[in-house]
Amino acid sequence: MAKAAIDYSLYLVTGRELLPAGVDYYDSLEASLSGGDKVTVVQLREKHVDTAEFLEIAKRSLAICDKHGVPMLINDNLSVALALPPRVGLHIGQTDLPLAEARRLLGPERLLGISVHNVEQARAVLAEGIADYAGVGPCHGTQSKAGIGEKDVLGPRGTREVVAALASADGKQRLPCVLIGGLNQKTAQRTLYGATSEANHPDGIAVISAIVGRRDADVAASELSSIVGAFKAQLPSDISPGKLSLFDAGKQWSDTSALLKRATQIFAAHRQSTHGPPLIQTLTSHVSSTLSANVALCFSASPIMSHQDQEAEDLARATGAVVLNIGTIGEEARRGMKAVGAAANRGGKPVVLDPVGVGASAFRRAAVEEIMDDTQVTLLKGNSAELSSIAGLSEVTSRGVDSGSGSLKDPEGLVRSLARKERCLVLLSGKVDYLSDGHLVVRVENGHELLGRITGSGCALGVTIAAGLAAACNVARGDSVKGLSTAMVRAHPQDLIPGALVGILAMTIASELAAARQDVKGPGTFIPALLDELASITPETMASRAKISVSQ
Numbered sequence: 001m002a003k004a005a006i007d008y009s010l011y012l013v014t015g016r017e018l019l020p021a022g023v024d025y026y027d028s029l030e031a032s033l034s035g036g037d038k039v040t041v042v043q044l045r046e047k048h049v050d051t052a053e054f055l056e057i058a059k060r061s062l063a064i065c066d067k068h069g070v071p072m073l074i075n076d077n078l079s080v081a082l083a084l085p086p087r088v089g090l091h092i093g094q095t096d097l098p099l100a101e102a103r104r105l106l107g108p109e110r111l112l113g114i115s116v117h118n119v120e121q122a123r124a125v126l127a128e129g130i131a132d133y134a135g136v137g138p139c140h141g142t143q144s145k146a147g148i149g150e151k152d153v154l155g156p157r158g159t160r161e162v163v164a165a166l167a168s169a170d171g172k173q174r175l176p177c178v179l180i181g182g183l184n185q186k187t188a189q190r191t192l193y194g195a196t197s198e199a200n201h202p203d204g205i206a207v208i209s210a211i212v213g214r215r216d217a218d219v220a221a222s223e224l225s226s227i228v229g230a231f232k233a234q235l236p237s238d239i240s241p242g243k244l245s246l247f248d249a250g251k252q253w254s255d256t257s258a259l260l261k262r263a264t265q266i267f268a269a270h271r272q273s274t275h276g277p278p279l280i281q282t283l284t285s286h287v288s289s290t291l292s293a294n295v296a297l298c299f300s301a302s303p304i305m306s307h308q309d310q311e312a313e314d315l316a317r318a319t320g321a322v323v324l325n326i327g328t329i330g331e332e333a334r335r336g337m338k339a340v341g342a343a344a345n346r347g348g349k350p351v352v353l354d355p356v357g358v359g360a361s362a363f364r365r366a367a368v369e370e371i372m373d374d375t376q377v378t379l380l381k382g383n384s385a386e387l388s389s390i391a392g393l394s395e396v397t398s399r400g401v402d403s404g405s406g407s408l409k410d411p412e413g414l415v416r417s418l419a420r421k422e423r424c425l426v427l428l429s430g431k432v433d434y435l436s437d438g439h440l441v442v443r444v445e446n447g448h449e450l451l452g453r454i455t456g457s458g459c460a461l462g463v464t465i466a467a468g469l470a471a472a473c474n475v476a477r478g479d480s481v482k483g484l485s486t487a488m489v490r491a492h493p494q495d496l497i498p499g500a501l502v503g504i505l506a507m508t509i510a511s512e513l514a515a516a517r518q519d520v521k522g523p524g525t526f527i528p529a530l531l532d533e534l535a536s537i538t539p540e541t542m543a544s545r546a547k548i549s550v551s552q
C-alpha cells in the first residue's frame with residue numbers, strides 16, 4: 001500500500017527547554033496545531049530525558065497530534081518510536097543508526113527522515129531510496145542545537161546545492177525535504193527562495209525556536225505557514241529540469257523590439273518619478289563614491305553611501321535597491337555588506353554585486369564568496385577577469401580591474417551558465433555588454449571608450465543598473481505585486497531584464513552623447529558632460545539609440 005502523502009510545509013521540532021517561562025509544553029503544542037493553516041508535521045526532540053519519560057511525553061503528544069490529524073515522528077530514539085503505533089515515524093541524523101538498518105527495524109510503513117548537511121550526503125540518501133524525506137541544514141546559525149559553528153552553516157547558496165542534490169539530473173527521482181536551522185519569520189522567505197533552483201525546491205521549513213520560543217505559538221505558526229504557502233503557490237506544478245526557471249517569464253524577450261519597448265516604459269515611469277526617486281544604498285570604493293553619488297542624482301535616484309551594519313535594517317525599509325561594490329573593501333564594509341544584503345533580501349529589494357578585482361587576492365575572493373553565500377544577489381556584474389574568477393575559469397587571468405569581454409572565447413556561454421548557477425542576472429561588461437538570465441543573452445553594443453579612461457565609471461554603472469531594477473520594482477508596486485518573484489525581488493519577474501537594461505543603456509548612451517559634444521576634449525571634460533547627458537537622456541533617445549540584440 002502506498003504511503004499517504006505528507007504535507008511538509010511547516011514542520012515543528014519540539015524543544016521544551018526553549019519554552020517561555022510559565023508556558024506549558026502541551027498547551028504550546030496544542031496551540032501550534034490549532035486553527036487552519038498551522039503546523040503540518042511534528043517531531044519530538046528530547047535530548048535530556050530517559051527513554052521512559054520520553055515515551056510518556058510522546059504518548060501525550062501523540063494524542064494531541066492525532067486530534068489534529070498531524071503526523072508525528074520521534075527524534076533519534078528508535079525504541080520510543082517502536083513502542084508507539086506504526087503511524088509514528090523516526091527522524092535520524094548522519095551519525096545515528098545507518099539508514100538501511102533504521103528502515104529494517106522500523107519496517108516499510110513508518111515515516112523515516114534523515115538529516116543531510118552536504119551534497120555528498122544528499123546524493124547518497126537519494127540513491128539509497130530508503131528515506132521518506134530529508135532535513136537540510138543548518139541553513140543559518142542557531143542556538144537551538146548545541147555545537148553548531150559558523151563553518152557548519154550552509155547559507156542560501158550551500159542550502160540550494162544540497163536541495164538540488166536531492167533530485168536526480170533527469171528529474172525522475174526526488175526526495176522531499178525541509179530546511180532547518182535559524183528559520184523564522186524573518187529568514188524563512190529568503191531561505192526558501194534561495195534554496196530553490198531549476199533542479200529542485202524545498203517542501204517546507206522545520207523550526208524549533210520560531211514557534212516553541214513564542215507565547216503565541218498559534219500566531220507564530222500561522223505567520224510561518226503563510227510564508228511557506230505563498231512560496232509554494234508560486235512553484236510550477238511540474239518540477240522537472242528546465243521547467244523551474246529563475247526568470248521564466250524573461251523568455252518572452254526573444255523579441256528585441258518588445259524588450260526595448262518595455263525598458264523604455266520602465267524608464268519613462270522612472271523619470272516621471274511617480275513613487276519618488278528610489279534610494280540607492282551604495283557600498284562602494286572610496287575612489288568612485290562621489291561619481292557614483294552624482295550619477296545616482298543625475299539618473300533620478302537618491303544616493304545613500306552608508307557602510308554601517310548597525311543601520312542596515314532601518315535603511316532597508318527606505319531603499320529601492322542596493323549596490324555592493326568591493327572596490328576598496330575593508331572589514332567594516334565587509335560586515336556592512338553582509339547586513340545590507342540580508343536586509344535587502346528580506347525586503348525584496350534588488351541587490352547588485354560588483355566584485356571589483358575579485359581575482360586579485362584571497363581576501364577579495366573570500367569577501368565575494370561570503371556575500372554570495374549569505375545574500376541572494378539580483379544582478380552580478382563584472383568584467384571578463386572578475387566573472388571568470390567567480391566561475392572558476394582559468395581562461396582569463398586577472399589584469400587588475402580593467403579586462404574587457406573581448407578576451408573570452410564564449411562570453412555568452414559564461415554569462416548564461418553563471419546566471420543559472422547563481423540564480424541571478426549576470427552582466428559581463430566590456431566593449432560589448434552581455435546580460436543574461438540563464439536562458440537568453442542580451443548583447444548591448446552602446447558605449448564610448450572614454451568611459452574606460454575615467455575612474456569609477458564601471459562602479460557608477462552598478463548604480464544606474466540598481467536604479468533601473470528599483471524602477472522595475474516601482475512599476476510592480478503600481479500594479480500591486482505583493483509576493484516575491486523567484487529572484488527574491490518584489491517585481492514582475494519578466495521586468496528584471498528590461499529594468500537592468502534601462503541602467504545599462506542610460507549609462508552607455510549618455511557616454512556616446514557626451515563624447516560627441518564640442519566641449520568634450522578628453523577624459524577631464526568628459527566627466528561633467530557624462531553627468532549632464534545622464535540627467536537629460538529621455539526614454540525616446542534611449543529607444544532610438546539602443547543597439548541591442550537577443551539570442552536564446
Ligand SMILES: Cc1ncc(COP(=O)(O)OP(=O)(O)O)c(N)n1
Pocket residue numbers: 011013043045075076091092093094096113114115116134135136137145178180206
Ligand atoms: C527535520 C529535521 N532535520 C534535521 C534535524 C537534525 O537532526 P540530527 O542531525 O540528528 O540532530 P539532532 O536533532 O539529533 O540534534 C532534525 N532533528 N530534524
Ligand SMILES: Cc1ncsc1CCOP(=O)(O)O
Pocket residue numbers: 013137138139141142143144145180181182183206207208209210
Ligand atoms: C535540530 C537542528 N538541526 C539542525 S539546526 C537545528 C535546530 C533548529 O532550531 P531553530 O529552528 O530554533 O533554529
